[in-house]
Amino acid sequence: MNHSAPVFYQDPYQKVLTTTVSSIQDQNVVLAETIFYPTGGGQPGDTGHINASNGSQFTITNTRKDRESGAIVHEVSEAPLDLQPGDTVTVTLDWSRRYAHMRMHTCMHLLCSLIPCGVTGGALTADKGRLDFDMGNFDANKELLTQQLNALIGQAEPISIECLEASLLDTNPELVRTMSVQPPRGAGKIRMVRAGATDYQPCGGTHVANTREIGPVRISKIENNGQRNKRVVIVFSNGEKQ
Ligand SMILES: [Zn+2]
Numbered sequence: 001m002n003h004s005a006p007v008f009y010q011d012p013y014q015k016v017l018t019t020t021v022s023s024i025q026d027q028n029v030v031l032a033e034t035i036f037y038p039t040g041g042g043q044p045g046d047t048g049h050i051n052a053s054n055g056s057q058f059t060i061t062n063t064r065k066d067r068e069s070g071a072i073v074h075e076v077s078e079a080p081l082d083l084q085p086g087d088t089v090t091v092t093l094d095w096s097r098r099y100a101h102m103r104m105h106t107c108m109h110l111l112c113s114l115i116p117c118g119v120t121g122g123a124l125t126a127d128k129g130r131l132d133f134d135m136g137n138f139d140a141n142k143e144l145l146t147q148q149l150n151a152l153i154g155q156a157e158p159i160s161i162e163c164l165e166a167s168l169l170d171t172n173p174e175l176v177r178t179m180s181v182q183p184p185r186g187a188g189k190i191r192m193v194r195a196g197a198t199d200y201q202p203c204g205g206t207h208v209a210n211t212r213e214i215g216p217v218r219i220s221k222i223e224n225n226g227q228r229n230k231r232v233v234i235v236f237s238n239g240e241k242q
Helices: 095-114 142-154 167-171
Strands: 016-025 028-031 048-052 057-065 072-076 088-093 118-124 128-134 160-165 189-195 199-202 217-224 229-236
Touching: 095 118, 095 128, 095 142, 095 189, 095 199, 095 229, 142 217, 160 167
Parallel strands: none
Antiparallel strands: 016 028, 016 088, 028 072, 048 057, 048 088, 057 072, 118 128, 128 229, 160 189, 189 199, 217 229
16 A cells, blocks of 8 residues: 655655545545655654645645554644545645754754764754753763854755665664664665764654755753753754854
């Protein structure tokens, strides 16, 4: 079965897609393929619109993966009574929100490359991101990390993605940075993301193509989160003085 093939992996910059409806249940729509990223790995599900060929429009309020079927489900704000399986529709992403997620998500990879400790959690929104580290004795300094992050962003490094055999993770467990989340392994393959010189880890999120797209950022907070854990919060600094 081919439910909502994830076009966002082939091209995370595609903003509009014309496709067909696979199934509809109440306010949940599954498409033959999709550019909408489903909630996962700390990155929120995408929002946007579905336009039917008869002119009616529905708002997509969230995208998620169905636990049982694995299908990517688009949640719409009202039951789309006009739509039927097989109908041609055009979906449009709320691009400014998704692009902010891509920028912040990629920035969190760069932060990983600066803090040589296990990641115990993380999440992001269109405004900020947070990563929790099992920091031990590592001395994380807000100002220094802000400088280092912006330097990495300014180096304008490409982000590269490669697919490896999933069994590689069993023989190289050090590749997994996030201790609390097992990376997704689809069809025996694992998606590896390389960001900057040192960050290389499995990841199922969406990323920008080049670090320069992230723009200026600032570490707004480093706080204790339990005995050994520290929480690092990043915000876009949007031209504010650093
Ligand atoms: Zn990622």
